[in-house]
Amino acid sequence: MPKSYVFTEYGGPETQAFVDLPRPVPGPGQLLVAVHAAGVNPVDWKVRAGYLREFLPLPLPATFGTEVAGVVEEIGDGVEGFTIGDEVFGALPLLGGYAEYVLLPVQTAARKPAGVSFTDAATLSVSAATAQQGIDRLNLTPGATLLVNGAGGGIGVAAVQIARGLGATVIGTAGPGKAEFVSSLGATHVPYGEGVADRVTAVAPNGVDAVFDLVGGDALYAVAHLVADKSRIVTAADPTAAAELGGGYFQVEQTGDTLSPVAALVASGALDPHVTTVMPFAEAAAALAQVEAGHALGKTVLTMR
Incomplete structure (x- = not known):
């Protein structure tokens, strides 16, 4: 039977395991996808740890993973616009990506351009x-x-490139070990931690025009005063801080219409996802541990085929 990588209860890595599960059958509005690659993200271990259980209660065991790329093998009733054999990618709203086969909702699926790899x-x-x-x-x-507050991770890497493509000057906070990597993206690296605001001010003495925050908490409060107009603070990490500061919080919208333009950026060469670690599915535990420890540069991906 197809393998999936799951957590059996909320807690630490000791709850993780490979299990054999029946090959899923697509229902109305679903694609059965043979997974070629699955993204590994911090949200994966945070869900396992129980940090999101209040907002995302799951029946256990639950399969890790929120984003996949693969090939359509079967199509459920009512699906239009896709055929068997299509190469696709997309988002899984209730996890499930660390698996050899997944059910991908057609609303969150997009065609993979031929020039973009599965990884x-x-x-x-x-x-x-x-x-x-x-x-x-x-x-x-x-x-x-x-x-960009938190420029060394997957979102930050993409944000720096997209902003640079718009002609912006970008300053990126990240750990000292990511200095060369962040600089290679075209941003000015500033180490995070105590005194970060002074270090940003040394680079931008007149302050900054906007903050894109990917960290939240104290790290966001430490730099928020550097932008005069607090409505120019956008965070994907901390709705509480956004409300207190007068900035904006958002959650990503994952539909075919929003995902296809991102893939087009990659196909054109305007965006490099910087997949820096590719590991076979059998090493899912090691891949997740690397991301959980915060040591990953760029993106980590599991390959199933």
Whole structure:
């Protein structure tokens, strides 16, 4: 039977396991996808740890993973616009991506361009889509100075590139170990931690025009005063801080209409997802541990085929 990687209860890595599950059968509005690659994201271990159980209660065991790329094998009733054999990618609203086969809702599926690899496509539904939608909300103009708070992860990597493509000057906070990586994207790296605001001010003495926050909490409060207009703060990490500061919080919209433009950016060469770690499905535990420890540069992807 097809394998899936699950957590059997809320807690730490000791709750994780491979299990054999029946091959799913697509219902109305669903695609059965043979998964070629699945993105590994911080939300995966956060769900397992129980941080989101109040908002996302799940029947257990639950399969990890929220974004996949693969090939359509079967089509459920009422599905239009897709055929068997189509190469697709998309988002799974209730997890399930660390598996050899998944049921992908047609509303959250998009065709994979021929020039985009499965491993790249498997990173677009969460990180790249979040980056594009966050940058869109800021409506940056050429020459604007943007602070990306948390530039070393998957969303930050995409956000820096998209903002640079719009002609913005980008400053990115990240750990010291990610300095060279962040700089290679075209951003000015600033180490996070105590004194971060002073270090940003040294680079941008007149402050910044906007903040795209991917960290939240104290890290956001530490830099919020650097932008005069607090409505120019957008966070994908901390709705409480956004409300207190007068900024905006958003959750990524994952539909075929919002995902296809991101894939087009990758196909054109305007966006590199920077998949820096590709591991076979058998090493799912190690891949997730790397992301949970915060040591991953760019994106981590599991390959099933």
